[in-house]
Amino acid sequence: MLRYLTSRIVATFVMALLATLIVFLIVSLVPGDPVLSQLGDMAASNPEIVKAYRAKWGLDLPLYEQYWIFLTRLLNGDLGISITSQRPVMADIAQYAPATIELGTIAFILSVVIGVPFGIAAAVARDSWIDHSARFISLIGVSSPVFWLAFIMLTVFYGWLQIAPGPGRLDPIDLPPPRVTGAFLIDSALASRWDLLHTAVAHLVLPSIVLCAATLGLITRTTRASMLDTLGQDYVRVARAKGLRERAVIVAHALPNALIPVVTLGGLAYANLLTGTVMTETIFSWPGLGLYTFRSALALDIPAIMGMTLVFAFVYLLINLLVDLSYAVLDPRVLKR
Amino acid sequence: MSEASAPILDATPFEPRARTSGQRWRRRYGLAVIGAAIIVIWIVVALAAPLLAHYPPHAVDVTVRLLPPSAAHWLGTDPLGRDVYSRLLFGARVSLFAGITVVVLGAIFGTLLGGIAAYAGGRIEEGLMRFTDLMLCFPPIILAMAIAAAMGIGTINTMIAMLIVWWPKFARLARSLVLVQRSQEYVEAAHLIGYGPSRVLLKHILPNSIGPLIVLVTLDVGHAIIVFSGLSFLGLGVVPPTPEWGAMVSENRELVEQWWGATFPGLAILTVVMGFNFLGDGIRDWLDPRARRR
Numbered sequence: 293m294l295r296y297l298t299s300r301i302v303a304t305f306v307m308a309l310l311a312t313l314i315v316f317l318i319v320s321l322v323p324g325d326p327v328l329s330q331l332g333d334m335a336a337s338n339p340e341i342v343k344a345y346r347a348k349w350g351l352d353l354p355l356y357e358q359y360w361i362f363l364t365r366l367l368n369g370d371l372g373i374s375i376t377s378q379r380p381v382m383a384d385i386a387q388y389a390p391a392t393i394e395l396g397t398i399a400f401i402l403s404v405v406i407g408v409p410f411g412i413a414a415a416v417a418r419d420s421w422i423d424h425s426a427r428f429i430s431l432i433g434v435s436s437p438v439f440w441l442a443f444i445m446l447t448v449f450y451g452w453l454q455i456a457p458g459p460g461r462l463d464p465i466d467l468p469p470p471r472v473t474g475a476f477l478i479d480s481a482l483a484s485r486w487d488l489l490h491t492a493v494a495h496l497v498l499p500s501i502v503l504c505a506a507t508l509g510l511i512t513r514t515t516r517a518s519m520l521d522t523l524g525q526d527y528v529r530v531a532r533a534k535g536l537r538e539r540a541v542i543v544a545h546a547l548p549n550a551l552i553p554v555v556t557l558g559g560l561a562y563a564n565l566l567t568g569t570v571m572t573e574t575i576f577s578w579p580g581l582g583l584y585t586f587r588s589a590l591a592l593d594i595p596a597i598m599g600m601t602l603v604f605a606f607v608y609l610l611i612n613l614l615v616d617l618s619y620a621v622l623d624p625r626v627l628k629r
Numbered sequence: 630m631s632e633a634s635a636p637i638l639d640a641t642p643f644e645p646r647a648r649t650s651g652q653r654w655r656r657r658y659g660l661a662v663i664g665a666a667i668i669v670i671w672i673v674v675a676l677a678a679p680l681l682a683h684y685p686p687h688a689v690d691v692t693v694r695l696l697p698p699s700a701a702h703w704l705g706t707d708p709l710g711r712d713v714y715s716r717l718l719f720g721a722r723v724s725l726f727a728g729i730t731v732v733v734l735g736a737i738f739g740t741l742l743g744g745i746a747a748y749a750g751g752r753i754e755e756g757l758m759r760f761t762d763l764m765l766c767f768p769p770i771i772l773a774m775a776i777a778a779a780m781g782i783g784t785i786n787t788m789i790a791m792l793i794v795w796w797p798k799f800a801r802l803a804r805s806l807v808l809v810q811r812s813q814e815y816v817e818a819a820h821l822i823g824y825g826p827s828r829v830l831l832k833h834i835l836p837n838s839i840g841p842l843i844v845l846v847t848l849d850v851g852h853a854i855i856v857f858s859g860l861s862f863l864g865l866g867v868v869p870p871t872p873e874w875g876a877m878v879s880e881n882r883e884l885v886e887q888w889w890g891a892t893f894p895g896l897a898i899l900t901v902v903m904g905f906n907f908l909g910d911g912i913r914d915w916l917d918p919r920a921r922r923r
Contacts, residue, residue: 310763318776318793435902437855439862439875440895443882447892451885567768571859575882585771586863589778597775601767608766 296620304613311605312366316359319598362598371602372595376588381599384584390474391461392573392580396566398496399504403565404558407508408551411515415523415550416542426512433509442502442575449498457494459577466491499576503569507561514557515550522550552622559615566611567604661911667904671897675721682715686872695887705889707881713890716872717897723784723873724898728854731791736846738792739799740835746800747807748830754804761800769794770856777865784873787866791856802845806838813837840916848909851902858898874898 346352353361365372371381414426449456457463461476469479469488477496480488522528523546531545532538569582577583581600588596674681683703690710698705704713746757769791776790810816811834819829858875860866867873869880874894881890 307763307766310759311766314763314767318772319779431903431906432899435851435899435906437858437862437875437878437895437898437902439859439882440878440891440898443878443891443895447885447888564768567771570770570774571862574863585774589774589865592778597778601771601775604768604771605766608768612766 293620297617300613300616304609307609308606311609312363312602313359315598315601315605316362319594320355320358366602371599374588374593374596374599376591376593376596381596384596385581385599385603387474388579388581388584391476391578392566392569392582394475394477395496395499395503395572395578395580396562396569399500399507400558400562400565402500403504403508403511403561407511408515408554411512411554412519412542412547412550414512414516415519418520423516426516430509430512433505433507434513436505438502438506438571439575441505442498442572445498445502446575456498457491459575461495461578462488462491463495499572499578502576503565503572507565511554511557511561515554518553519546519550522546525549552619555618555622556615559611559618563608563611566607658911658915660907661915664904664907664909664911667900668908671721671725671901671904674718675725678718678722682712682718684712684715686716686719687711687870688715695884695890697887698889704893705887707877707890708884711870713877713893716877717874717893719872720874720877720894721897721901723867723871724854724858724875725901727784727788727791727857728850731788731795731857732846732849732853735792735795736799736842736849739796739801740803740842742796743800743803743805744807744830744835747804748811748826748834757800758804761797764794764797765801767794770859773856773860774863774865777860782865782868784867784871787857787860791853791860795853798849799842799845802841803838806841807834810834810838840912844909844913844916847905847912851905851909854898854901854905 343352362372369382371385373379374381374384377384410422410426410429414423417423445456446459450458462468466488469476469483469485472479472482476492477489480486480492523542525546528541528546531541536545569578569580570586571582572578573580573582574586581603585597585600585604587593588600683701688711690706692710693702693706694708694710696702696706696710702712702714704717707713707716742757742761746754746761772794773787773790776793777787780786780790807830815837816829816833819833824833857866858873858878861873861875862879864879867876869876874897877894878891881887884890
C-alpha cells in the first residue's frame with residue numbers, strides 16, 4: 293500500500309511540474325501579443341512605452357529565463373500579478389474560489405444523490421417507465437448545451453414565473469455575510485443570518501441544476517450500466533439461489549461492486565464540475581473562478597490565464613490521485629498489479 | 630410459497646422477453662436509424678441553406694425587429710430584424726463543419742500517435758503517453774479558451790484551439806486497441822512475411838481496431854459541436870455577424886419576452902447532438918453484441 297501510495301504521489305508531482313511547462317510554452321508561443329491588447333492604441337504606437345511595459349512584466353527576457361522565474365515564484369505560491377486587476381493572481385484566486393467550490397459541490401451532491409438511486413432503480417426495473425425516463429433525462433442532460441439550458445431556466449423560472457431569483461449569489465440589495473470560509477451557505481449560517489442563508493440557497497438552485505445536468509446524465513447512465521453488469525454476475529445468481537430476498541441481493545451483494553466504477557466516475561465528475569463552471573458562472577454572473585478565467589481570457593491577462601489553467605490542472609491531478617487511492621481501498625486487487 | 634423462495638422464480642427483469650423480429654430490429658437499430666436520419670437531415674439543410682432560407686442570413690431590417698414566429702418569419706426575428714429561421718439554416722453549416730472537422734482531424738492525429746506509441750513500445754511509448762496524459766489533465770474548455778483568446782477570435786482559430794485539446798483521448802483509446810491487436814497471430818504472420826511496421830500498423834492492425842474509434846468519433850462530434858458553440862457563445866468563437874448557433878443564443882440571451890431568438894438555435898444544437906449520440910450508441914451496440922442486450 294505504501295509503495296503504491298508513494299509511486300502515485302511522485303507521479304502526480306511530476307505531472308504537475310510538466311503541466312507548468314506546458315502552460316508556460318502554450319502561453320509564450322501563441323502569436324497573440326499581450327502588450328498590444330493591454331495598452332491603448334496611443335500607448336502601443338509609442339515604442340518607448342511598449343519597451344518599458346515589456347521590461348516591467350519581464351516579457352523581454354529569453355524564454356527559459358522567463359520560465360525559471362515563473363517556476364521559482366510558483367514554488368513560493370506566487371503566480372504573478374494579474375494585469376487587469378493589478379493584484380496578485382493568488383489573491384484573486386483565493387477571493388473567487390469559494391464561490392466556485394460552493395456551486396460545484398452543490399451540483400456534485402445533486403447529481404450523485406439523484407443520479408445513483410435513479411441508475412439503480414433503472415437497472416433493477418429494466419425496461420420499465422423508470423428505466424425509460426432515466427434514459428430520456430440523461431440523454432437530454434448530456435445533449436443540451438449548458439448555456440442554452442441556463443437561458444431556458446432563467447427565462448422560464450426568473451422571467452416568466454418569477455419564482456427563482458435572478459443571476460448573482462445574493463439579491464442586489466444584500467450585503468454578503470462576514471467572510472469566514474467564503475461559501476455563503478456556511479458563512480451566513482455561522483453569522484446566524486437565516487434570511488441570507490435562504491437567499492443564498494435560492495440563488496444556488498438554478499445554477500446548480502444547470503451545472504449538474506450533464507454530470508447527472510453521466511452518473512445515471514454509468515450506475516445503470518454497471519448495475520446491470522453486476523446483476524448478471526454468477527455471485528448474484530448464487531445469492532438468489534441461496535434464497536436471499538431480492539432487496540438483500542441488490543443492496544448487500546450487487547451494489548457494493550456496482551458502485552466501484554461510479555466512484556471513479558464520481559471523482560472525475562467532481563473535477564469536471566469544479567473546472568467546468570465557465571459557462572454557468574458567466575451566464576449567472578457567479579463571481580467564481582470560471583467567470584474570472586473568462587474575463588482574463590478576453591483581456592489576454594496572461595498571468596491570470598496561466599495561473600487559472602494551472603490551478604485547474606492541479607485540481608484535476610489531485611482529484612485523480614484521490615480517486616486512484618480510493619480505488620485501491622475499494623478494490624484491493626489494484627495493489628497486486 | 631414462502632417469501633424467501635420467491636426470488637428464484639422471479640427472475641423476469643433479467644430474462645430477455647420474447648419479441649417479434651420487428652420489435653427486435655427496432656430495439657437493435659431503431660435509435661441508430663433515427664440518429665442517422667437526424668444527422669442526414671441537418672447535413673442536407675446545411676448544404677441547401679441558400680435554397681431553403683427565406684432571407685439572406687445577414688439581412689438587417691430594423692422595421693421588423695423582434696417579431697414573433699409568423700408566416701413571414703417562421704422562427705421570428707432578432708433585435709436587428711434578421712430572420713432567425715434563415716440564420717439557423719446557415720448556422721448549421723458553421724456548427725456541423727466545425728464539429729466534424731475538429732473531431733475527425735483530432736481522431737486521425739490521436740490515433741496515429743497512440744498507434745505508433747503502442748506499436749513501438751519502450752521509451753517512445755512511455756514518452757508519447759506521458760505527453761498525452763499531461764494534455765488530458767487540462768480542462769479542455771479552459772485551455773481552448775486561453776488558446777483561442779491568445780490567437781484572436783475566428784472560426785479557424787477556435788477550431789485550431791479545440792484541435793490542440795481534442796486528440797489525447799483518441800491517442801489513449803488507439804493505444805489500448807493496438808496493444809490488444811499487437812500480440813495477435815495475424816500480426817506476427819504479417820511481420821514474418823516481411824511487411825514493414827507502417828504497413829502492418831496501417832493496413833493490418835488499424836482496420837481490426839477501428840470499431841471503437843468510430844464509436845468515439847460519432848459520440849464526440851456532438852460534444853465538439855457543444856464546445857464550439859459554447860466558445861462562440863462566450864465571444865471566443867466565430868466573428869459576428871457570422872450565423873452560428875452558440876453565437877445566436879448569445880445575441881438573444883437577454884430577451885425574456887422574445888424567447889424565440891435563443892430557444893430555436895439551442896434546440897438545433899440539442900437535436901444534432903442527440904442525433905450523434907443515438908448513432909454512436911447504435912454503432913456500439915452493433916459492434917459489441919455483449920452490450921447489445923442491454
